[in-house]
Amino acid sequence: MDEELQGRIKGFFDYWRNRYTFIYNLDFEQHNHEANVLLWASLDALSNLWAKNIGKKQCGNKRSRLIFDAFLARYGGDLFQIVSLPDVWNRVDALVNTLEPQKLSKDVYTFLSKIGDRREPTVEEKSIPREILADWRIDKIITATLKEYPKTNRDELEEWLIMSRYGAIAYKEMRSPYIHEGRSGKGTHGFNLHESQKRPTYLSWIYTTPPTIGFSVEFMLGVLEFCINSFEANALELQQDPVPPE
Numbered sequence: 020m021d022e023e024l025q026g027r028i029k030g031f032f033d034y035w036r037n038r039y040t041f042i043y044n045l046d047f048e049q050h051n052h053e054a055n056v057l058l059w060a061s062l063d064a065l066s067n068l069w070a071k072n073i074g075k076k077q078c079g080n081k082r083s084r085l086i087f088d089a090f091l092a093r094y095g096g097d098l099f100q101i102v103s104l105p106d107v108w109n110r111v112d113a114l115v116n117t118l119e120p121q122k123l124s125k126d127v128y129t130f131l132s133k134i135g136d137r138r139e140p141t142v143e144e145k146s147i148p149r150e151i152l153a154d155w156r157i158d159k160i161i162t163a164t165l166k167e168y169p170k171t172n173r174d175e176l177e178e179w180l181i182m183s184r185y186g187a188i189a190y191k192e193m194r195s196p197y198i199h200e201g202r203s204g205k206g207t208h209g210f211n212l213h214e215s216q217k218r219p220t221y222l223s224w225i226y227t228t229p230p231t232i233g234f235s236v237e238f239m240l241g242v243l244e245f246c247i248n249s250f251e252a253n254a255l256e257l258q259q260d261p262v263p264p265e
Contacts, residue, residue, distance in 0.1 A: 020258050031261050032251040035065065039243055047236050051209070052201070054236045059194040061243055065250065066090035071263035073254060087194060088186035094249040095242045098218060099186045100156045104135040105149065105223065105230035106183040107160075112228060122175045127168050134160060140226045149221040149230065157184060185219055189234050208233040217241075 038061050045054045063083075070078040070086045074093070078086050091099040111132040114121060121128070135155060140147075157180050165171055181187055192204035203209060208222040208231050216237040223231040254261045 020255070024258065024260060025255075027260050027262065028251065028254050032247055032254075035061065035247050039240070039247060042240060042243075051236060052197075054240075055193070055197050055203070056201075058236060058239050058243060059197050062091070062239075062246065063087060063194055063198070065246060068261060068263060069094075069250065073257065073259055073261060084187055084190045084195075085181065087190040088181055088184055091186035091189070091242070091246070092184065094246040094253070095186065096245055097156075098151075099184065100158070101151065101154050101185055102157050102160055102180055102183045103185065103188055103230055103232060104137070104154050104183075105221075105226070105228050106188060106232075107131055107134065107180070108137055108226075109228035109230070110183065123171065123179060124168065127164060127171055127176070130164060130167055131160075134163065137226060140224070144225055147225045149223055149225045149227070151219055151221065153225065157181070185232075188232060189219075189239075192232070193234050193239075206231055209235075211235065 038057070042054055042057050042061075047054055066087045066089075067083070069090050070081070074086075074089070077093075078089060081089070088099070108131075111128050114128060135153065157177065160180055161173060161176055164176060165173060188206075192207040196202055196204040206229055208220075210220075210222060210233065212220040212222065212233070214220060215233060215235040218238060220233050220235075221230060222233060250261065
């Protein structure tokens with residue numbers, strides 16, 4: 020590889036590792052707000068830089084939320100291939116009262132409204148917290164739907180489901196509110212629940228809609244580190260400068 024290009028790639032990712040280290044060294048109890056703002060701003064910046072150069076073909080003219088989700092799905096680990104089923108149910112339920120034309124058929128929406136064994140909860144189930152292990156990967160949902168309704172347009176189904184993927188939810192409930200309003204969204208939480216340092220966590224019951232799902236600073240800091248490392252490895256493999264041309 021050209022030494023100049025290798026140096027530019029190294030310098031770019033060293034810069035973001037310095038940002039990561041600064042956030043890592045913060046006291047999250049005293050500076051939780053600052054840590055969140057810096058975390059989400061860093062991920063947002065990296066996703067936009069990726070979309071303007073290395074990820075340009077994949078992203079095209081997609082909206083910022085979809086770019087953010089696509090970046091996390093590519094570089095943030097397998098968790099960002101998962102779809103929040105309660106968010107899917109909530110979105111389908113909302114369609115009952117709208118007259119706007121829909122891309123998917125009524126039968127498909129009905130199928131999605133029950134996917135993941137949704138049912139009226141028993142008395143015991145009403146007090147069972149939801150776990151992300153109960154959610155499905157996007158490819159599993161697509162496969163199940165196409166098996167039942169093979170004439171469904173796969174691309175349109177995927178586009179609809181992506182808006183309920185963890186990355187898209189994080190953009191809506193964390194990135195945008197923190198950057199624009201200085202707070203988290205109404206559909207999230209900041210409690211240190213079991214496993215919250217390792218994965219997203221629900222503060223809602225197993226069948227509750229809309230769901231309340233949290234993305235802790237500790238978890239997202241690990242995601243940022245993983246994204247930096249994965250993005251760098253991809254840039255080196257492609258031998259492509261991650262910085263968009265001026």
